[in-house]
Amino acid sequence: MKKKRTSYFLSLCCSSCLIFNSALWAAMPVSDEESLESDTVITIIAKPQPSQALTSPQSVTVIDGRKLEQVRGQTAIDAIKDAPGVAAFTTGAGISKPVVRGLTSQRVLLVSDGVRQEFQQWGDEHAPQIDPFNVERVEVLRGPNSLLYGSDALGGVVAFSRPPLPDASKGASKLDGKVDANYFSNNQQSAGGLSLFGASGPFGYRFSVSGRDGDNYETPKAEVPNSAIKDFNGHGALGIRKDWGEFQVNYGHVDQKVELPEEDPIATPRQELVDDQVSLHAAVPVGGGKIEAIGAYQKNEREEFEEENAPEAILNFITKTTSLDLKAHHAPIGPLKGTVGFSANNQDLKSDKEEQLIPSYDSRVLGGYLYEELSVDEFTFSAGVRGDTQKLDIEENAVLSVAAQTKKYNQVTGAAGAVWHAAEPLAFAVNVGRGFRSPTPFELFSNGEHEGTGRFEVGDPDLKPERSLNVDVATRYSTKRIKGEFAVFRNKISRFIFIQPTGGTFVDPDTGDTLPIFAYTQADATLTGGELSVEAMVTDWLVLNAGYDVVRGKNDQTDNDLPLIPADRFRGGVKLQCRRLGSIFERPYIAAGAKVYKEQDRVDPNETVTPGYTLWDMSAGTEIKVADSHLNLDIGVENLGDKEYFDHLSRNKTVGILSPGRNIYVKASLPFGVVK
Numbered sequence: 001m002k003k004k005r006t007s008y009f010l011s012l013c014c015s016s017c018l019i020f021n022s023a024l025w026a027a028m029p030v031s032d033e034e035s036l037e038s039d040t041v042i043t044i045i046a047k048p049q050p051s052q053a054l055t056s057p058q059s060v061t062v063i064d065g066r067k068l069e070q071v072r073g074q075t076a077i078d079a080i081k082d083a084p085g086v087a088a089f090t091t092g093a094g095i096s097k098p099v100v101r102g103l104t105s106q107r108v109l110l111v112s113d114g115v116r117q118e119f120q121q122w123g124d125e126h127a128p129q130i131d132p133f134n135v136e137r138v139e140v141l142r143g144p145n146s147l148l149y150g151s152d153a154l155g156g157v158v159a160f161s162r163p164p165l166p167d168a169s170k171g172a173s174k175l176d177g178k179v180d181a182n183y184f185s186n187n188q189q190s191a192g193g194l195s196l197f198g199a200s201g202p203f204g205y206r207f208s209v210s211g212r213d214g215d216n217y218e219t220p221k222a223e224v225p226n227s228a229i230k231d232f233n234g235h236g237a238l239g240i241r242k243d244w245g246e247f248q249v250n251y252g253h254v255d256q257k258v259e260l261p262e263e264d265p266i267a268t269p270r271q272e273l274v275d276d277q278v279s280l281h282a283a284v285p286v287g288g289g290k291i292e293a294i295g296a297y298q299k300n301e302r303e304e305f306e307e308e309n310a311p312e313a314i315l316n317f318i319t320k321t322t323s324l325d326l327k328a329h330h331a332p333i334g335p336l337k338g339t340v341g342f343s344a345n346n347q348d349l350k351s352d353k354e355e356q357l358i359p360s361y362d363s364r365v366l367g368g369y370l371y372e373e374l375s376v377d378e379f380t381f382s383a384g385v386r387g388d389t390q391k392l393d394i395e396e397n398a399v400l401s402v403a404a405q406t407k408k409y410n411q412v413t414g415a416a417g418a419v420w421h422a423a424e425p426l427a428f429a430v431n432v433g434r435g436f437r438s439p440t441p442f443e444l445f446s447n448g449e450h451e452g453t454g455r456f457e458v459g460d461p462d463l464k465p466e467r468s469l470n471v472d473v474a475t476r477y478s479t480k481r482i483k484g485e486f487a488v489f490r491n492k493i494s495r496f497i498f499i500q501p502t503g504g505t506f507v508d509p510d511t512g513d514t515l516p517i518f519a520y521t522q523a524d525a526t527l528t529g530g531e532l533s534v535e536a537m538v539t540d541w542l543v544l545n546a547g548y549d550v551v552r553g554k555n556d557q558t559d560n561d562l563p564l565i566p567a568d569r570f571r572g573g574v575k576l577q578c579r580r581l582g583s584i585f586e587r588p589y590i591a592a593g594a595k596v597y598k599e600q601d602r603v604d605p606n607e608t609v610t611p612g613y614t615l616w617d618m619s620a621g622t623e624i625k626v627a628d629s630h631l632n633l634d635i636g637v638e639n640l641g642d643k644e645y646f647d648h649l650s651r652n653k654t655v656g657i658l659s660p661g662r663n664i665y666v667k668a669s670l671p672f673g674v675v676k
Contacts (some may be wrong), residue, residue, distance in 0.1 A: 057417025093228030103155025133193035144435030165204030189214030218657035288331030338372035496525035
């Protein structure tokens, strides 16, 4: 039945694409005032001081608006997986983690509306619980960002922003809404969301619910057993705007069930995850400056079950995190503007089931920083310094042979950058930054069987914090017609923490299963690489884009390649577009693209070489006028040729499971008005 549905949707998609292609030539062209969706006016907000993309010392990618709707996938991370310098570490179709310049998991920090997301990201199969329907903007900051965010940002920061609260003073209605619906053929996943929002006087509000239900995914050869996913999300926000400033309260809930495929086709392990967050946001103007405060509480519970009908979890982690971030933006002093910041974070984890993978702990972190920017003619200079102190209290755990103990870490980091705006569309940027990452309790004290990874993992309590020194140089060009960037980087990480096999095996006394023993260790490492991306509106109706990413990672002590380094990737695409087609269809487009992955033979001794491959994609979309609103509709095909391939960053590759085959999607979004 699934194959018949796939053929039907493929025919529908291809037919629609041909219709668009035929009609575009006779349609009204884009006006001269139209431009690329991303140009010089984009502002980077996930920084101490907001700045334009062209003049930011760091390499940044922003995805928002209609572009975000077009690339939104089954997870929030799917929207950025093709961005320059970004890849995805996946487990099937529903679990995806960002990889930025060769680094992932706890080395890439995820932030939602200024709040660090604490979702136990240290596990390979632990994906972020972020609702893709409740994201309006994504910013990817490549390179260390410890200055603003502290630990865990050695590779970069992915910052998600929810839609802002409506403002009655700017014409917002008392009640509006939006309906989203997605369908993905490969795993028969249906997903949808409903949001209601409005404003009255100084008050604004927004409420949303969403969910998805996906079956096992298919490779070009077969269906992958035990790879289904299901979740439910809810979010609410209330706020007030007055002359004295702004105040907003948010609550979010995620309930997710994830099946984990294994080499054994009859195995049925799964995870159940519940995440609850409450955050308070305030901003008060003071003189010519502003004070911002964000307080948040997050509870993340993760249960792992050995089999589908298991009545009780064998592993359970409950993480509670309380955080406070204060930022004071001082009034400009001539061409100088800056920010003083303070952050506090308290986190405790409890593990109370049969399996004890890590001991319970309590972590307290305090940090402060100073950041300044100076603009002189065509030059912009930036510099900052930050200090952090962490106290980690470990509880006694007899099962793991861990005694009660306390560890303390103190770090000083900084960054300096300069941008030369050589001409209106051209800029040269250089950024030097030092970052750090404290070892996680998982790396320090794990000592047990980890169902999610299929191995027995052993920590090292003597691990030291990682420290990095990154140099990033970029050339940028941005006009309404052409946008491009070429960036190179070198990220030297001292005491890089990684896991490797010991050669030993562990035999489970209850089941008799044999697992390889892996242990954490550390050594100096260096990552180098670069990104080239170009997008050009050749004519009003023709847009071309291309990009190339390369990363090299080396263990400096052994000269071995680091594990989980993305393969070299080339991206190329073409899009035909117009402003209007008839009286109903607005901004229709048809696009086709290819992603070419080189063979990844620069691998860690414990990895296997991944053959190269090419994936073809095709899509079409339009905005359809419906009464006083517009229905945004997109259809497309991923892996058009149903190519058999292994993604080097897929966890399922290690057990011989191919990556997903052809996937046809239909995505629709309809805003509507209710009460003016």
